[in-house]
Amino acid sequence: MYEEQEKYWLPFFYDIKRANGRIPYNFCLGEVQANVGRMQLKILDWMNRRKNHIAARLTEVIRDVPGVRTQHIPDGRTHAYHLYPVLFDGSDFGADGDDFMGIIYHEFGVKTAPHYPPAYRFHIFQEMGYPRELCPQAERVYSQLTNTPMNLSLSDAQVDYMVESIRKTVEKLQRGEKEPVRNYE
Numbered sequence: 001m002y003e004e005q006e007k008y009w010l011p012f013f014y015d016i017k018r019a020n021g022r023i024p025y026n027f028c029l030g031e032v033q034a035n036v037g038r039m040q041l042k043i044l045d046w047m048n049r050r051k052n053h054i055a056a057r058l059t060e061v062i063r064d065v066p067g068v069r070t071q072h073i074p075d076g077r078t079h080a081y082h083l084y085p086v087l088f089d090g091s092d093f094g095a096d097g098d099d100f101m102g103i104i105y106h107e108f109g110v111k112t113a114p115h116y117p118p119a120y121r122f123h124i125f126q127e128m129g130y131p132r133e134l135c136p137q138a139e140r141v142y143s144q145l146t147n148t149p150m151n152l153s154l155s156d157a158q159v160d161y162m163v164e165s166i167r168k169t170v171e172k173l174q175r176g177e178k179e180p181v182r183n184y185e
Contacts, residue, residue: 009101009113016122023124050152051081054159058084058148061163065170067092083115084150086166087141095173097144103172106180108165112146 016024029037040047059070069087073079088100097114104110118138120130133139148162 007098007102008105008111016124018124018127047152048078048080051150052078054150054154055079055081055084057156057159058163062086062166065167066174067095067170068166081150083147085145085147086112087144088146088170089144090170090173093174094176095178097146099173099178100169101146103178103180104165104169106182106184107172108161108169109184110149110162110165112148114142114145115147117142 018024062068063070067088067090069089071079071085088095088097090096090099101112101114104112118135119125120134121132126132148166154162
């Protein structure tokens, strides 16, 4: 995080730049990580069941919160839930994703983040001449996107707290209150 950075999610966490004039590669899986991955394969079914349980609890409660949309998983399909994406569209009450992330973090300590911006936003693609607003739909979705914490160690009580924090954040934004009470920094 940058010292003068007001919002931890801006600027985005990483960028892709040329390394010594070349397009970089991302070969970051070493032997140790590969062995950890091999061991995790033994408990993969349990890991996926746990993450699906967490996601089901989140989805069940927040799907009726105004301005909040969750991912639809078709019947008969499973999801690994590497992340739990939430789209927040508060345009009906004058709020945006930055307002949502600011309140849920500063008031409730729930750190969400908009992962994976449209690829053309990265420095390397800007150098190649890709326009900043190349895909309006991708921009719209990205402006509404945040991801809630999603990991195996989340207890049901923590998930319930996260759900309540989402609900209270949206209620505050519906009242037109955008300035967070700074309980967490």
